[in-house]
Amino acid sequence: MTPEATLARFREYMVGPTRFMNLMSCFELGIIDELRKNPGLTAAKLGEAVGAKSDAVEQLLQLLVKEEFLAYDPGSGGYSLDALAAVESADLERVLAMMDLVKVCILRQIFYLTESVRAGTVVGLKELYGFDGTLFEAVAEHRDLRESWGRCMDAGTARVDPWFFENVDIPAGSRVLDLAGNTGLGAILAYRLKESPGLRVTTFDLPEKEEECLRNFREHGLAEQCSFIGGDVFDKVPEGFDVVLVKHFLTLFDKSEVVKILANVHKALNVGGQVNVLVPVFQDDVREFDSRSVDFYPAFFLGCAMGQGGPQKLSTWQACLEESGFEMTKVTVEDPAAIPADSLPLQAVLCATKTA
Numbered sequence: 001m002t003p004e005a006t007l008a009r010f011r012e013y014m015v016g017p018t019r020f021m022n023l024m025s026c027f028e029l030g031i032i033d034e035l036r037k038n039p040g041l042t043a044a045k046l047g048e049a050v051g052a053k054s055d056a057v058e059q060l061l062q063l064l065v066k067e068e069f070l071a072y073d074p075g076s077g078g079y080s081l082d083a084l085a086a087v088e089s090a091d092l093e094r095v096l097a098m099m100d101l102v103k104v105c106i107l108r109q110i111f112y113l114t115e116s117v118r119a120g121t122v123v124g125l126k127e128l129y130g131f132d133g134t135l136f137e138a139v140a141e142h143r144d145l146r147e148s149w150g151r152c153m154d155a156g157t158a159r160v161d162p163w164f165f166e167n168v169d170i171p172a173g174s175r176v177l178d179l180a181g182n183t184g185l186g187a188i189l190a191y192r193l194k195e196s197p198g199l200r201v202t203t204f205d206l207p208e209k210e211e212e213c214l215r216n217f218r219e220h221g222l223a224e225q226c227s228f229i230g231g232d233v234f235d236k237v238p239e240g241f242d243v244v245l246v247k248h249f250l251t252l253f254d255k256s257e258v259v260k261i262l263a264n265v266h267k268a269l270n271v272g273g274q275v276n277v278l279v280p281v282f283q284d285d286v287r288e289f290d291s292r293s294v295d296f297y298p299a300f301f302l303g304c305a306m307g308q309g310g311p312q313k314l315s316t317w318q319a320c321l322e323e324s325g326f327e328m329t330k331v332t333v334e335d336p337a338a339i340p341a342d343s344l345p346l347q348a349v350l351c352a353t354k355t356a
Contacts, residue, residue, distance in 0.1 A: 017107065022063045024099055031057065032084065035070070040078035094159075095342050097152045104148035105135060106304050113303035121307040135305040136252075157248070159340075160278070160347055161186065164247060165193040167332045167349045168276040173198030174242040177268065179261075180233060180249040181205055184213035187226045190245060202227045204238060233261055237268035244269060247278040251301065252309045255320060262324035269354045275326060277352075280311040280345035281333060292336075296344045317350055326352035 001009070026032055029050045035041060038049075043061065047054035061079055064070040071082040084092075109116075109124025116123045125131045129145075131138045139146040170176060173196060178187045181203035191201045203213050207230030217226045229238050234257075237244075244265050250258050265275050282291035293311040301309040312320075318328055330351040339346075 019063060020099070020102065020107075022060055023069070024103060026060055026064060027096060027099075029057075029060075031060070032081070035079060035081055036085075039080035040073070040076060042077045043079070046079070091340065091342070094155050094340065097155050098342070098344070100148050101152040104144055106300060109135075109304040110299060113299055116303045116307050119307065122304060123307075124304065134252075134307070157185075159343075161189055161247065162193070163334070163347070164276075164278045164349055165190065167330075168245075168351060169274070170194040170196075170199070170243050172196035174200075175240065176201045176243045176245065177238060177241040178203050179237065179244055179246045179265065181213075181245075183209055184216040184226065184228065186245065186247060188216065188220050188222060191222055191225055200225060200227070202229055202238070202241075204229050204231060204233070206230060206232065233264060235264075237264040239268045240270065241268055242270055242273045244273070244275045245278075246275060250277060250279055250317075250320075251297070251311060252306050254308045255312070255316065257308075258320045259323050262320060262326070266325045266354055271354055271356050273354050274329070275321070275352050275354075277317070277321070277350040279317055279348055279350065281314045281317065281348040282311055282346070284313050284315055291346070292343075293345045311345065314348060317348070321350060321352045325354065327355050328352050 029052060031046055031050055034046055034049045038045075041049070042054075043058035044054040046052075046061075047057045050057070061070060061072070065072045065079070065082075068082050069084045071080050072078075073080070108128055109122065112122075112124040112127060121132075122134060125133065125135065125138050129138060129142055131141065135145065135149070139149050170190070176187075176190060176194075176199070178184075178190060178201060181187050182205055184203045187201040187203045191199060203209075203226070205213070205228075210228050210230055213228045214223070217223045217228075231238065246261075246265065250261065253261070262275070269275065280293040280297055282293050286294055298310040314331065314333070318331070321328060328350070331348060332351075333348045334346050336346060
């Protein structure tokens with residue numbers, strides 16, 4: 001890359017936050033909704049409709065015309081949807097949920113990324129909320145974080161988890177442990193998608209999750225098939241299981257902690273038992289493969305969520321499993337062409353067996 005090209009690349013980084021909030025504001029102000037209902041409105045009419053100065057509206061719309069999200073008619077001075085008109089409402093809702101997460105849970109906290117890396121904790125939460133802990137702990141106390149995080153994660157889980165279960169084998173009648181299964185919805189999905197005679201699925205998480213978890217099992221009519229065990233994954237994982245599911249969890253920790261978790265999982269499994277792990281990945285050479293996870297997750301986990309963790313190279317995840325005593329049996333990586341173009345993480349399912 002030439003010096004000129006390098007400087008041009010820097011420019012793209014410089015304008016990232018301003019471009020993001022320019023686009024986000026057009027949605028938040030209701031400009032896009034107005035144009036969907038009434039194409040051809042001028043900046044003055046749009047300003048009246050959304051309660052903003054026409055000059056300010058006109059400023060914001062320049063970027064969207066440049067990016068061809070909107071079209072501008074010089075003759076009438078009117079604006080209308082361009083590329084945005086072809087986006088399905090469900091796709092747009094998913095994108096806006098992610099953009100809201102970026103605004104609420106990331107933009108402010110990420111300002112303290114450097115300090116968070118030095119401290120190994122999420123400094124932004126301390127500075128902005130007076131909260132000493134992780135994002136996943138903070139959502140229990142702060143409604144704005146909880147609503148933004150929950151909306152986005154529900155959408156992501158709804159897309160990814162069915163794909164995960166398509167790529168794992170749960171033998172009939174297995175005893176299954178959903179590690180860090182939160183409030184039991186993952187166990188419910190596992191039972192529904194892999195139902196067989198004698199199948200039992202247990203959620204393992206912190207004891208305070210038990211009440212809500214059991215309530216979810218009852219409401220879904222699975223109180224007999226699904227159960228809960230409370231505990232700490234770093235202390236001990238319940239033993240005697242045939243299959244352990246680990247989804248949306250290992251990425252929260254550095255590699256040394258991941259190995260500790262997997263070593264406890266190894267102890268929990270019967271000989272011949274299998275662990276199935278869902279993690280975001282990037283390939284060993286990030287220049288030669290779709291490594292979109294690198295664009296977002298390292299800074300998110302270090303600066304906004306945990307103060308540690310993040311996606312790993314596929315070879316690193318495999319090495320962690322093997323170091324914990326497992327033998328790899330199958331690796332499945334999402335096809336970039338088969339997932340929504342706006343999706344940030346590229347997920348992988350890693351299957352490994354506890355040998356004698």
